[in-house]
Amino acid sequence: MSDTYREKIIEQALESSRNWIANFNNGNARACIDTYTNDAVMNARPFGTYRGIQEIESFWKPFIETGAGELEYSNVKVAIENETTVLLAADWKMNLGRGIIIQERWVKQEDGKWLLEFDDFEVLEQY
Numbered sequence: 001m002s003d004t005y006r007e008k009i010i011e012q013a014l015e016s017s018r019n020w021i022a023n024f025n026n027g028n029a030r031a032c033i034d035t036y037t038n039d040a041v042m043n044a045r046p047f048g049t050y051r052g053i054q055e056i057e058s059f060w061k062p063f064i065e066t067g068a069g070e071l072e073y074s075n076v077k078v079a080i081e082n083e084t085t086v087l088l089a090a091d092w093k094m095n096l097g098r099g100i101i102i103q104e105r106w107v108k109q110e111d112g113k114w115l116l117e118f119d120d121f122e123v124l125e126q127y
Contacts, residue, residue, distance in 0.1 A: 001080075001083065006080055009080055009083065009086060009108075010078050010080065010086060012086075012108070012114055013078070013086035013088065013106040013108075013114050014076075014078065014088075015114075016035065016106055016113075016114035016115075017073070017088060017104065017106065019031075019035075020032055020035050020116075021071050021072075021073065023035075024064060024068070024069070024071050025069045025070060025071055027064055027065070027067075027069065028064075029057075029060055029061045029064040029065065032060055032064065033053065033056060033057045033060055033061065035115055035116055036053055036056050036115060036116045036117075036119070037053075037107065037109075037115045037116065037117045038052065038053050039051075039052055039053075039117075040052070040053065040056060040115075040116055040117050040118065040119065041117075041118050041119070042055075042056050042059065042116075042118075042119040042120075043102075043119070043120040043121070044059060044119075044121060044123075045120075045121065045122035045123065046122070046123065047059065047123075056119075066096075067095075068094060068095065068096050069094060069095055070093075070094050070095040071092060071093075071094040072092065072093055072094070073090040073091070073092050073101070074090065074091045074092075074093070075090055075091045076088065076089075076090040077089045077090065081105075083108075084107055084108040085105060085106070085107050085108070085117075086105075086106045086114075087103055087104070087105055087106075088101065088103070088104040088106065089101055089102060089103055089104075092121070095127070096126060096127055097123050097124075097125050097126040097127050098123075098124055098125050099121060099122045099123040099124040099125070100121065100122050100124065101119075101120070101121045102120040102121060102122060103118065103119075103120045104116055104118070104119050104120075104121075105117045105118035105119075
């Protein structure tokens with residue numbers, strides 16, 4: 001895989017991640033939820049593990065509706081697993097707390113969209 005192609009894959013996945021953050025900050029829970037695959041797994045420490053789009057929606061929809069926002073990622077680390085899978089780790093902060101993203105697994109779908117197949121994050125401090 002050429003460096004140019006690797007950069008293209010990383011940029012596509014990062015654009016999807018930035019779109020998720022923008023939708024979160026705009027209070028668009030539906031767009032955030034639609035970024036997960038139907039069978040995605042989300043480990044939201046210390047709250048629990050959510051399997052499938054309906055369980056993930058049961059976490060994000062009420063949380064976003066409480067006014068959570070101002071989400072920012074820092075210290076972002078990206079790794080290419082293969083041509084259709086990119087792993088992301090980062091620190092995060094928002095108006096309600098801060099924590100770490102242990103791993104987001106972004107997977108390119110047949111239609112070219114990048115979706116979250118696995119999301120593992122931890123809340124280190126709540127404000």
